[in-house]
Amino acid sequence: MxxxxxxxxxxxxxxxxxxxxxxxxxxxxxxxxxxxxxxxxxxxxxxxxxxxxxxxxxxxxxxxxxxxxxxxxxxxxxxxxGMLRDLAIIATAYGVRFQEIREAGMSGVVALFLGVIVSFVAGVAVAYAFGYRDPVTLTTIGAGTATYIVGPIAGAAIGASSEIIALSIAAGLFKSILVMIMTPMLARHIGLDNPRSAMIFGGLMGTTSGVAAGLAATDPKLVPYGAMTATFYTGLGALLAPSVLYLAVRAIF
Amino acid sequence: MVIYGVALLAGCMLVGLWAGDVLGMLLDIDSNVGGVGIAMLLLIFIGGYLSDKKKLPASTESGITFWNGMYIPIVVAMAASQNVAAAIDGGLIALFASLVAVGASFALIPLFGRSSKKKPSSEAPSTAQDPLSARSVASSHSRPTR
Known part of the structure; x- marks a missing residue:
C-alpha cells in the first residue's frame, strides 16, 4: 500500500x-x-x-x-x-506599463554596470585578503561573486583551475541566497518600495533567482521591474569579467 | 480561450530567449543576454496592444495570469532545488565575498535617490488579483514605521 x-x-x-x-x-x-x-x-x-x-x-x-x-x-x-521559472517571471510583466520602465531606464543601466563592478571588486578584495595573489584566480572569484554563471564562464576563458571555479560558484550561490533572505528584511530601510528602485535593485544585485525570490517576499508587484534588469546582468558580467575586468586585475596585481 | 494566453506567453518567451542568444553570439560571449527581459518587453507591448484593441477576453488573459500567480510557488520550488550544500562547502571565502558584495550593493540603492512616487500604483493589474499582493500591502501598513 x-x-x-x-x-x-x-x-x-x-x-x-x-x-x-x-x-x-x-x-x-x-x-x-x-x-x-x-x-x-x-x-x-x-x-x-x-x-x-x-x-x-x-x-x-x-x-x-x-x-x-x-x-x-x-x-x-x-x-x-529554469523553464517554468522564466515563464512565470515573464508572466509577471503582463500589465506593467512601459512608461514606468522607460522612466527608470537610464538608472537601470547605470545600476547594471555599477552592480557588476562592485560585486567583482568585492570578490577580488576578499580573495586577496585570504591570500590569493594570482590574477586568474582573483578574476575568477570576483566573477563568481557577480553571479554563479559568470564565474565559470570567466574562469574557463582565462584558464582557472577547477577548484577555483567551484569556489567562484559557491560565492555566487551564497550571493543569491543572501539576496533572497536579506531583501525582505532591508527593503524598507533602502526605499525598495517602488518600480524605479526595484529596477535599480535588480541591476545592482543581478542574481535573477535571488532578486526574483527576494522581491516576491517583499512585494510581488515589484517582481517584474527587478527581474527585467537582473536578466541583463549575467550577460554583462560575462562580457566584462574575462575582458576589461581581467585586464584591470592583471594591471594592478 | 485559455490556451491563447498561454501560447502568447510561450511565444514571447521563445522569441525573447532566442533574441538573447543571438545577442550573446553577436557580442561573442557564451551567455544569453537579457533573453527574459526581452521576452518581458515583448509581452508588455503585445499584451498592451491587444488589450487596447479589446482582443484579450478574460479567458485568454487568465492563461497569462495563472502563470503570474504560480510565480511565488515556483520560486519556493526553485529555492528547494538550489545547491545550498555546495555553497556552504565553499566556506568562508565564498561567504565573505558574497556578504561584502551584497552589503555594498544594498548600500548603493539609496544613492540613486528616491523617486517621488512611493508606492507602485494600486491599479497596476499585474498581480492585482493575487491575494499575496493584497496581503503584503496590508502587512506593510500594519508595520510600525521606523
Whole structure:
C-alpha cells in the first residue's frame, strides 16, 4: 500500500511537487500569521524553508539540486527549474506599463554596470585578503561573486583551475541566497518600495533567482521591474569579467 | 480561450530567449543576454496592444495570469532545488565575498535617490488579483514605521 503510494509520487513527480509546495506555503502562511503576526512575509518563510530543505537534500544525497535530488521530490527540480521559472517571471510583466520602465531606464543601466563592478571588486578584495595573489584566480572569484554563471564562464576563458571555479560558484550561490533572505528584511530601510528602485535593485544585485525570490517576499508587484534588469546582468558580467575586468586585475596585481 | 494566453506567453518567451542568444553570439560571449527581459518587453507591448484593441477576453488573459500567480510557488520550488550544500562547502571565502558584495550593493540603492512616487500604483493589474499582493500591502501598513 505505502509502497504503491511512493511509486505514484515518484511517477507523478511534477504533480507531487505542486501538492508539496502548496502544503509548504500553507504552513508558512500560518506561521507568518500566528507566530510573527504578519511581520515576516509568508513567502519569505516558505523560501527559507525551501533553502533549509535544499541543504538537507544536498547533504543527504551529495547531489547538486537540493531536495530535488531525492527521487521522491524530483518534481521540484522541474517546477523550480529554469523553464517554468522564466515563464512565470515573464508572466509577471503582463500589465506593467512601459512608461514606468522607460522612466527608470537610464538608472537601470547605470545600476547594471555599477552592480557588476562592485560585486567583482568585492570578490577580488576578499580573495586577496585570504591570500590569493594570482590574477586568474582573483578574476575568477570576483566573477563568481557577480553571479554563479559568470564565474565559470570567466574562469574557463582565462584558464582557472577547477577548484577555483567551484569556489567562484559557491560565492555566487551564497550571493543569491543572501539576496533572497536579506531583501525582505532591508527593503524598507533602502526605499525598495517602488518600480524605479526595484529596477535599480535588480541591476545592482543581478542574481535573477535571488532578486526574483527576494522581491516576491517583499512585494510581488515589484517582481517584474527587478527581474527585467537582473536578466541583463549575467550577460554583462560575462562580457566584462574575462575582458576589461581581467585586464584591470592583471594591471594592478 | 485559455490556451491563447498561454501560447502568447510561450511565444514571447521563445522569441525573447532566442533574441538573447543571438545577442550573446553577436557580442561573442557564451551567455544569453537579457533573453527574459526581452521576452518581458515583448509581452508588455503585445499584451498592451491587444488589450487596447479589446482582443484579450478574460479567458485568454487568465492563461497569462495563472502563470503570474504560480510565480511565488515556483520560486519556493526553485529555492528547494538550489545547491545550498555546495555553497556552504565553499566556506568562508565564498561567504565573505558574497556578504561584502551584497552589503555594498544594498548600500548603493539609496544613492540613486528616491523617486517621488512611493508606492507602485494600486491599479497596476499585474498581480492585482493575487491575494499575496493584497496581503503584503496590508502587512506593510500594519508595520510600525521606523
Amino acid at each position: 505505502l509502497e504503491s503510494l511512493l511509486t505514484q509520487l515518484e511517477k507523478q513527480h511534477l504533480i507531487a511537487a505542486f501538492a508539496l509546495v502548496g502544503g509548504a506555503m500553507y504552513l508558512s502562511y500560518i506561521v507568518s500569521d500566528k507566530l510573527t503576526r504578519g511581520r515576516v512575509h509568508g513567502s519569505a518563510i516558505a523560501i527559507m524553508v525551501g533553502l533549509i530543505l535544499a541543504y538537507v537534500g544536498g547533504v543527504a544525497t551529495g547531489g547538486t539540486k537540493g531536495l530535488a535530488d531525492i527521487s521522491l521530490f524530483a518534481g521540484l527540480g522541474l517546477m523550480g527549474g
